[in-house]
Amino acid sequence: MTAPSLEIVNLSVAFGSDRARVQAVDNAGFRVAPGESFGIIGESGSGKSTILRAISGLNDEYDGSVLIDGRAAPRPRNKAFFKNVQMVFQDPYSSLHPRRMIRATLMEPLEIHRFDRRDERIAQALSDVGLAPEFAYRYPHQLSGGQRQRVAVARALLLEPRIMLLDEPTSALDVSVQAGVLNLLNTLRLSRGLTYVMVSHDLRVIAHMCSRIAVMTQGRIVEELSADDLRSQNAEQDYTRELITASRVALAAE
Amino acid sequence: MSEPLLEVKNLRVAYPSAHGYSDALRGISFALGREKLGIVGESGSGKSTAGRAVMRLLPPKARVTADAMQLSGVDLLNASERKMRDIRGGRIAMVLQDPRYALNPLKTVESQIVESCRIHTRASRSEARDRALAMLEDVRIRDPQRVARLYPHELSGGMGQRVMIAMMLIPSPELVIADEPTSALDVTVRGQILDILNERVEAQGAGLIFISHDLPLVGDFCDRVLVMYGGQVMEELAAHELARATHPYTRALNASLPPLDRRVEELIVPEHDPEWLSERRA
């Protein structure tokens, strides 16, 4: 394997103390090659978002290491890191300032990183996710759930990062709009060699988007499989089999 | 169907925009009995707006008209705000999309559930507390004691959804409006949450409006489905017919699902036919 674009080694994150202590991530590790798309699936509350938040530095109280191109990510993360690595949060509201127009929210990173043709880039990013340019002049609460989520995706794409951390990026989208966004992400990955780590509960989305997939329960990565393993129900762990079977039942109902 | 639980006729909602008002709902009608009604449709087609209109939770500047909006015996269009405060969270409960945002950020999970329970039932503080913990366990929260003391931003996405569901179900509402209630849940937990919702309908005779973009799930779980596009209902059909729907928009939706059993290079993005919008349905 070529040198990984992103690697986490023995990553552990705990919250709270004494009786309220929880080991949200317990010694997790994976490597993602440049241009690869890596998936994380698993139980609700098993630590998937916590891993992404540790990589992005939103929470830098972790043990273990986060390596970008083989080098430890700086703590706290710096401007150069965010030029390279962007995250789409599970809750679109968390990347949108409630009292700022969408345009201001999208403008800010472009200014910080001194991009040119800012208005043009904003209009393009919105149109890429299927939103008309007028949406730039709305506040977050004036959007539907799926429109907010698309703005969050557009925001992460604006800086043309090399690595994208995608936490349920299409969970609020109907399947037709989802198809457009997933196609866009795939096209960008192939044309620019982007690297993705993607979390989703939707095994269809994960199988379509990712080549390798980690399965989590209770803070631990219990196994890693390929998209083909997922499709052919070839899993070692009972929990993974249960997940796949439950998704298949829904499939059979069609 | 006997006397419906909820009846909505020709509901229209417009939001103020830069140039006058823009329509979010363009005359939708439906009736709900003691059953599970799914609403699917395009992002921005007005699904959440419809749910919020029934709850009378739209922003004050939104323009709302309807020929009727009735909850068995109550005229929801003209009920006083005071009366609505009783109904909201009591007779009708809505599980909002983005639950972690909808919860009060400054209060723990436990204090919010206890508060909502005490407003709508006669429970004492300690009774309410016991019910809150029992309900968290019912929605499959591991370690309810710990989670009860967390603030909304300390919950995972799926825990937020389950906390909101727990909070909304405690007062045993007659009508539950659930807006994407399971989008952040893994399939195994999701199945258990659906069982709880189903139990409310089958055993307690509640009505459920289930807003979701997951077509296979809706087809499997609900009794009937409304398919929405551009603020209108495109078609209404029995849930088990969803995969064989005839309306071109619904068929386009089915076609753009990523397949689980084989690999495809690109997903099908439907072409939108302007006809769909001009079409007026009774």
Ligand SMILES: Nc1ncnc2c1ncn2[C@@H]1O[C@H](COP(=O)(O)OP(=O)(O)OP(=O)(O)O)[C@@H](O)[C@H]1O
């Ligand atoms: N700031 C925090 N304080 C306390 N506990 C936290 C905090 N953030 C996360 N946790 C806990 O860490 C655990 C893992 O949460 P995480 O959000 O990573 O789950 P997840 O796998 O993303 O779940 P979901 O699929 O439901 O989004 C949960 O038990 C959660 O309550």
Ligand SMILES: Nc1ncnc2c1ncn2[C@@H]1O[C@H](COP(=O)(O)OP(=O)(O)OP(=O)(O)O)[C@@H](O)[C@H]1O
């Ligand atoms: N407060 C508001 N002010 C102006 N426009 C609004 C407001 N709230 C919603 N809208 C617009 O009304 C339309 C319907 O929104 P709604 O939230 O009902 O859609 P939805 O069907 O729930 O979509 P999604 O599946 O993306 O959640 C959208 O185009 C949205 O941008």
Ligand SMILES: [Mg+2]
């Ligand atoms: Mg999460």
Ligand SMILES: [Mg+2]
């Ligand atoms: Mg909505």
